[in-house]
Amino acid sequence: MGHFAGGWFLLVFAGIFAYLSLIRLANSNGPRTPESSSGLGFFPQLEGLRGILAVSVFIHHAAITYMFLSTGVWDTPPARLYAEAGAEGVKLFFGITGFLFWRRCLQSSGPLEIRPFFRARLRRLLPAYYAACAALFLVVGWRSDFAFHKPVGDVLSEVMQWLCFGLLRWDFPDINGVGGTNLIVAGVFWSLRWEWIFYAALPAMAYFARGKRTGILLAGLALAATVFRTDPLRLFVTYFGPGMIVAHFWCEIGVRFREFFRTHNTDFWQNMLLGLLAVGLAGGMNDFSGLINTFLFAVVLYLKPMIRILSHISVQTLGRVSYSYYLFHGIFLTAVRDFGTNSGWHYQIPTIYWITMTSLGIGILIFCQCAFPFIEAPFINKPQPKPPVPS
Numbered sequence: 001m002g003h004f005a006g007g008w009f010l011l012v013f014a015g016i017f018a019y020l021s022l023i024r025l026a027n028s029n030g031p032r033t034p035e036s037s038s039g040l041g042f043f044p045q046l047e048g049l050r051g052i053l054a055v056s057v058f059i060h061h062a063a064i065t066y067m068f069l070s071t072g073v074w075d076t077p078p079a080r081l082y083a084e085a086g087a088e089g090v091k092l093f094f095g096i097t098g099f100l101f102w103r104r105c106l107q108s109s110g111p112l113e114i115r116p117f118f119r120a121r122l123r124r125l126l127p128a129y130y131a132a133c134a135a136l137f138l139v140v141g142w143r144s145d146f147a148f149h150k151p152v153g154d155v156l157s158e159v160m161q162w163l164c165f166g167l168l169r170w171d172f173p174d175i176n177g178v179g180g181t182n183l184i185v186a187g188v189f190w191s192l193r194w195e196w197i198f199y200a201a202l203p204a205m206a207y208f209a210r211g212k213r214t215g216i217l218l219a220g221l222a223l224a225a226t227v228f229r230t231d232p233l234r235l236f237v238t239y240f241g242p243g244m245i246v247a248h249f250w251c252e253i254g255v256r257f258r259e260f261f262r263t264h265n266t267d268f269w270q271n272m273l274l275g276l277l278a279v280g281l282a283g284g285m286n287d288f289s290g291l292i293n294t295f296l297f298a299v300v301l302y303l304k305p306m307i308r309i310l311s312h313i314s315v316q317t318l319g320r321v322s323y324s325y326y327l328f329h330g331i332f333l334t335a336v337r338d339f340g341t342n343s344g345w346h347y348q349i350p351t352i353y354w355i356t357m358t359s360l361g362i363g364i365l366i367f368c369q370c371a372f373p374f375i376e377a378p379f380i381n382k383p384q385p386k387p388p389v390p391s
Contacts, residue, residue: 004079015358020314048310051318060086098243105209186330321368
């Protein structure tokens, strides 16, 4: 098989889930389901989907890493499976955000409480992100011999831009003259910038989360993106629109849809949906990605086989650390790139390369599992203060 055969894609997943199965056997007396990392109404199938997507993005960048080692160019893999694993994987991450938070607005009895909302988002996103930034700064320091090659003020300005999710100047600049700083993290931090844009827009959009206003908002966003065709607006709708549409569907007519599945020939309709999903995915993600992602969300939320698969304890374990896996995998791949460039490693042999990538994927997972209790869990599960007891 060549370097971009579909079998290598499956090999990475097989290796990771074999490791998770062994861990499960070794901890057979442990809890059946890991703690939820979200307080937004736990959907185990979405937690599992996050884990699958994080590994897919890792495989996407592993394929790019091979191309970089071979040609010195960081570019999209020529094989469609490996190319779409990254692009569509990130879009589905955005879709999950759109679904969870828009559903929260639709089901809320009042306006969005802004301060608690942003406080919770900061606690969830900052610790792992700043830990990944610290690792990035360490690599930059190593490559620059821990000496300033630019004025100190310029370096501090560049560091601040990274710490602010690239929002200050809409960029993640090279730090201290180290070229390709963004590639050290596989260029994934840009997606956090869009997450914060969505959070900033959510309080205003929440006004429309009532009755017919929701349809007006969604139709207005789609129309504006079509008419004006400005990149920020178009990308905002493309990224978060599918999840918001499914959230509206879930809250408004989802009960009737679920009742339909219970009272009709469930197996027939489930097989029909799975078949349509397969045809859609095979037909091309680029032209109809928004439609296909919307449909995929519906399948994940309603289809019992998908729910059972994505709710499995091994998939849930992967989903629990998906955020740190997404943030840190680029740093591990950077170590592989440096090793491959400076050694006689036979990465040109597909078997050797993808066995190495499978081992690396497992290693990243082990790192994230070890780091999660110290970096993420204390902030996610922060206990709420108890009200004072009247004397």
